[in-house]
Amino acid sequence: MMPASRTALEGALAVHGLCLRGGWLPTADDALPVLPARAAAAVVWMVGQVGSACWRAFSGSRFFADGQPCLQACPVQPFGPGSYDVPACADHLHRPEGAQCMQHGCLARRACPVAAALRYEPAHAAFHMKAFAQRHC
Numbered sequence: 001m002m003p004a005s006r007t008a009l010e011g012a013l014a015v016h017g018l019c020l021r022g023g024w025l026p027t028a029d030d031a032l033p034v035l036p037a038r039a040a041a042a043v044v045w046m047v048g049q050v051g052s053a054c055w056r057a058f059s060g061s062r063f064f065a066d067g068q069p070c071l072q073a074c075p076v077q078p079f080g081p082g083s084y085d086v087p088a089c090a091d092h093l094h095r096p097e098g099a100q101c102m103q104h105g106c107l108a109r110r111a112c113p114v115a116a117a118l119r120y121e122p123a124h125a126a127f128h129m130k131a132f133a134q135r136h137c
């Protein structure tokens with residue numbers, strides 16, 4: 001649903017680190033593309049970024065995980081900006097679905113391309129996963 005006012009539009013854009021840079025009332029000479037339901041555009045808004053606000057929004061978005069397969073590998077997605085949801089991870093480990101993590105090690109760690117040759121062997125990883133799960137039951 002489209003924001004109903006300039007203030008609402010500014011608020012919706014601010015969430016993404018963007019802002020209004022201006023706008024104009026279009027005429028037929030502007031040859032704008034046809035909108036759904038053949039409605040005419042009342043105002044054309046210019047949207048852009050100012051300063052570093054877009055980077056703060058980006059760091060909290062799902063797109064931040066591009067190029068970081070570890071963040072996508074975990075089935076419970078416990079990773080937030082500067083945080084790690086330990087109870088969500090531990091809850092998963094105590095379920096049958098958590099067997100892969102328990103037996104072979106954290107899927108996120110196994111997906112990390114950094115120092116892949118230095119990963120724990122499955123038995124070693126299982127030892128640590130068992131200790132972690134017991135500590136957080």
Ligand code: SF4
Binds near residue numbers: 077078105106107109
């Ligand atoms: S152990 Fe499993 S549930 Fe916990 S963070 Fe790693 S991949 Fe996610």
